Amino acid sequence: MPFYQPGDLVIGGIVSQVFYFHDDAPLFNEQPAQSLIEEPVSIVKNYQHILALAFAVKEVNDNPRILSNVTLGFQIINNYYTAQMTYKATISLLSIQDRFVPNYKCGTPHTLIAVVGGLLSESSFNMATLLEIYKIPQFAYGTCSPAQGAKMLFSSMYQMVPNEDTQYKGIVELLLHFRWMWVGLLTLNDDSGDRFLQRVLPEFLNNGICDAFIFKIPKQTYVADILDLLLTQQEKYAVLAEKNTNVFFVYGEFPSIYILQALLFAFHAVSLPPLGKVWIVTSHWDFTAINMERDLDIQTFHGVLSFTVHSNEPLGFQTFLQTIKPFWAKGDGFIQDFWEGAFYCVIPVSDGDEGSSQTCTGEEKLESLPQPIFEMLMTGHSYSIYTALYAVAHALHSVYKSRPRHRVLRELQNVQPWQGTTLEKVPASYLSLSISTHLKAVDLWTVPASPPKSPEDDCGSRISSPLPSQTGFEDELAALYCTISNMKECVPPISLCNDYCFPGSSRKKKEGEKFCCYDCAPCPEGMMSSQKDTDVCVPCPDNQYPNKAQSECLPKLTSFLSYEExxxxxxxxxxxxxxxxxxxxxxxxxxxxxxxxxxxxxxxxxxxxxxxxxxxxxxxxxxxxxxxxxxxxxxxxxxxxxxxxxxxxxxxxxxxxxxxxxxxxxxxxxxxxxxxxxxxxxxxxxxxxxxxxxxxxxxxxxxxxDEDMHSLPGKIVLExxxxxxxxxxxxxxxxxxxxxxxxxxxxxxxxxxxxxxxxxxITFSMLVFCSVWLSFIPTYLSTKGKYxxxxxxxxxxxxxxxxxxxxxxxxxxxxxxxxxxxxxxxxxxxxxxxxx
Known part of the structure; x- marks a missing residue:
């Protein structure tokens, strides 16, 4: 059931709160087929996306300085992460309420002014295929993995997140900062995964980073296929667990990311040791835990470094969240699945159902939920939805702010989407979005079987720090990794094909292997290297010489035949x-x-x-x-x-x-x-x-x-x-x-x-004289310096x-x-x- 709130103008929203493991849902049935599982899998954390849109609409309607005498409404439909349901949801938005007939104007039509969605790049392009026909502006708040020529085909689609290339450069900077030069790549097994590799691998090559392996994650699968997938992929676990590869760069979208989580759960279930790696992910990945994970007492991702979309905390948002109850709004078709999934209880449908130990009381508090289930702080995706709504509101306000108030409502009833949302007039602050200059280090471990009793029992922890080029981040990451690995020394891990070549040696390429794999060769005599993994040893300045370890240059001492010695x-x-x-x-x-x-x-x-x-x-x-x-x-x-x-x-x-x-x-x-x-x-x-x-x-x-700099090591011979x-x-x-x-x-x-x-x-004296000077010549030529x-x-x-x-x-x-x-x-x- 969709979430509907009437208004003079309607904002359409397509969200992804429930999904199926398969992609065979029928196109025009009211409910998708359930096939191998009894009920859909609920992503309760995504309910905040719905609340962000509702909160933004409420703020705009309560603000007399924006669209005075005009009320915004919204209609939110779930697309179940499938292409079929995405098309159906889009057509539903184009139809009148409760009628699945696009272009039908009879009855009480609503004025659809813009659409917000979807969470996945594929969903966004599926929606744009239909919305482009009507020139309805679409705000994609999720991933940004555009196909070639997409901007030309879908001129009415606006990305609320920056291009992925920005994130890749930031991740490369992160890898270089910690000298993580041997990185495992995990990506989707589809066209978007191939595009990801085409962009990342050249960037790695230009910065001297090598891919240790490329592991492709299935895009979707059936629940029953998880076991078969486990058997086929178990042999690759040894590659994932390889000791030199301690950093994984993951590219994926839900539900494919959940497939990876399920595989790691399954690997642990068959007594394989935990990986204990550092995971680096892009803003596509939101950390969620679904219902079936509550009974699994294992740790999935012990520590994750995630780039996140820019997010601010709107004033009053947490207060708004505290007002949410099971029956907080009429027409909310998502609240029951969310509440039951979040608090692991059942909302009674009649008075006789009350009293059960698993019955929801309605007094449960959202702030008691762990972060993988629900967050009280506005996430990056929710903030993109919030910003998209304000972009539309300001666009409408810019178009009609100079017209008489008595004409605004009548004109709005007849306005066409391409007339009312001239986005070129929107203030730049609402559309010029960029990746945050902050990283989030997230430590996500087991979600408890029952919700925590207080916020202090939260299962997740977050670190928000500047880019690694600034101070503070390395210490926080080291502390996080120390907690993850139970190490006595809190230091970031090493991820190299082989051990460092320490100062005093240089790298020597291994034949037949990637350029990140090398041997270490001692520096030649008279040369030094002062840093790790130096490509070549260099000579010291003339007035200096390398120390015994050939790791630094020391000032030379003057040497001459002195009366004092x-x-x-x-x-x-x-x-x-x-x-x-x-x-x-x-x-x-x-x-x-x-x-x-x-x-x-x-x-x-x-x-x-x-x-x-x-x-x-x-x-x-x-x-x-x-x-x-x-x-x-x-x-x-x-x-x-x-x-x-x-x-x-x-x-x-x-x-x-x-x-x-x-x-x-x-x-x-x-x-x-x-x-x-x-x-x-x-x-x-x-x-x-x-x-x-x-x-x-x-x-x-x-x-x-003269000064002889080279005859004796460490000496300047005055001669x-x-x-x-x-x-x-x-x-x-x-x-x-x-x-x-x-x-x-x-x-x-x-x-x-x-x-x-x-x-x-005289004969004896000349014999002595000649013997001395004949011995002098070879001795003189074989000695150096003061000798x-x-x-x-x-x-x-x-x-x-x-x-x-x-x-x-x-x-x-x-x-x-x-x-x-x-x-x-x-x-x-x-x-x-x-x-x-």
Whole structure:
């Protein structure tokens, strides 16, 4: 029985409060066939849609500023969620009251000015097929899944909810916020489900989200088919329960959504474990519980994130709901089914029926019902109906507000729908509707067998928070999920094809699988990743380096051979010690300068060699400390020239020994070559060549202070860049040449009969010198940073100490400890022994 309230103008309403599981209801019978079940399934929560229309009509009629002296009425018909009954309900609205004859004007016709409905997109288009003929405005308050070209075909239909694409973008933002990249899709097994996939899958792909599976829900079925459906779909339960897929995105309309609920009930009934997933749904889905669910002690959807249509709470709506009683309005053909279904009781039809334990008293309170059964707050769908009614009222008010009042009623009786509801004149606030910028997190669990005694016993809970990009939502969702999963730590779940690739690693694609599935590869040496699931590792800035875990960049420390550190301190002490020893040797030689051992082998060359060794030891200090421009210029050049002077002196001493021995032979012409001039020439010319190489080096590509960012991990090496490496090795090569010539000459003269013959000592010294510097080259090239400098300093000290020790330690031994050998008699005795 429809709900009818007369008025000068009538608003038609087609609602869906009762449905059948099948789609074979006859078109023109008063009641649909009941087939496999005894009575229709009542969706008691949808009764608020009827009350929203009635409340809006009451408000408009009570408001003298809108349609003064004009009364709005309404006629509401249930379409049972079927196409046949939707067509029948639409034709009934086009007919006179109680007559199923469209276009019949006899009797007492009502003026149908607009129609509100339907809840499903399919119902809306079925209604529009007939209403478009009469150009009657239609306000669809439910889903918005338009077929291609629907706006052109149905120009008189207005959607009170925004396009679905808006919701999809919001859901993608939600998934990205929580990094839910592995999502299961559940959709209708019809054309609207296919359109949904065509829109969502590209959006997922563009944002790096993968569908773990696609589960298609049957659109309608018989009650008896639920068991068969359970058997055929049970194998897919393992896919739904897969541990990596913790988020489901569901697209559907009632009653198909109820089919999903029934399947989950059935899965639980056969002892399958609960899924425990996060469900994300669009505004199509209103959470309802039907009568047959009251006896099922299971939890269906433990936690659901739902986009909802914008809704405000009209002033006085809850007070209006509190006045609703079983016989609150004459002609309400829905109240009995609603009341009995909501409170699980029976309204007596006679006095003899009273007294039963299940008899309705009429004093039951709507506010005591749980949210899945009935809501005291106006839902999004109800608010769309409420807004649609006001849109019509303001459209009529805009058309006739400037006309004399005595003419308004007479003109309205003859007005045509397309004349009276010029919606272009409606204020924008009534038609420019959009999806709310809020999400509702709904936790829906078992509906109790009996209604709660107070609002505190409500079975459902809701969270209303801003979009996830704003603060607050994540904490509320975590708290909700903690309640759902009984977890000790309240954190949102992870929904990925595989575990995160943590910082310090990057994603590596798995061959043959979707791009959301990947392996984790450690970052290469010297690179890092600071975030989860990084596609590539990146190098740190030059002045930073990756930590051991390669998860962040740390500032590099400066490194150079410093006096403060142990290595630099030891080398500096060695340099100073060798310098003091050399100075002591010079002092000993100066004190005993008149003795034969000091005078032998050219006294001047001895002093030149000792002084050059002293400066060699001191120049090693230039390599220690902060590299500066002056020290960088002097390091290698001073070392090269001073060492060349020392080696030139050694060569001159060796040649002097050979020439002096050869000059003692009778008739030798070598006497003219023996003298100080030859020794000085050798020292000067050999040193001048090295000085020329160093001058050329400084003039073309001189050394300079530099920072080496890459040689040592985590260190900025402060060093002297050699400028020209070739020139550096030229300096070393020339010193090596002098050392080799000295070694060869000394080796040949090592057995000459002279008690003060230095040739054999020079041979050992050159052997030490060459060994040190031949070892220096590979060691120098294989070390980095300050240790390269330390190797060179050590080589300078070792080679200098070799010269000092091998050449002068025997002489110091004789001078200090064996002075009896330091006399002319000892020299003559040795010479006579040689002549014999």
């Amino acid at each position: 142990k290595l630099g301190n030891i080398l500096a002490m060695l340099a100073v010690s060798f310098s003091l020893i050399t100075a002591s040797v010079i002092g000993v030689f100066r004190k005993h300068q008149d003795t034969p051992i000091v005078k032998a082998n050219n006294q001047n060359l001895t002093y030149i060699l000792l002084i050059s060794l002293l400066f060699c030891f001191l120049c090693s200090l230039l390599f220690i400390g902060w590299p500066r421009k002056v020290t960088c210029l002097l390091r290698q050049t001073a070392f090269g020239i001073i060492f060349s002077v020392a080696l030139s002196s050694v060569l001159a001493k060796t040649i002097t020994v050979v020439l002096a021995f050869m000059a003692t032979k009778p008739g030798s012409e070598m006497k003219k070559w023996v003298g100080k001039r030859l020794a000085k020439s050798i020292v000067f010319s050999c040193s001048l060549i090295q000085a020329g190489i160093c001058i050329l080096w400084l003039s073309t590509s001189p050394p300079f202070p 002297c860049n050699e400028g020209s490496v070739n020139m550096f090795y030229c300096v070393l090569s020339y010193m090596g040449f002098l050392a080799m010539v000295s070694f060869i000459v000394a080796f040949l003269a090592r057995k000459l009969p002279n008690s003060f013959n230095e040739a054999k000592f 390269m400098v330390a190797v060179e300093v050590f080589s300078i000290l070792a080679s200098g100490a070799g010269l000092l020790g091998c050449i002068f330690s025997p002489k110091c031994y004789i001078i200090i400890l064996r002075p009896e050998l330091n006399n002319k008699e000892q020299i003559n005795r040795i010479r006579n022994r040689y002549k014999e």
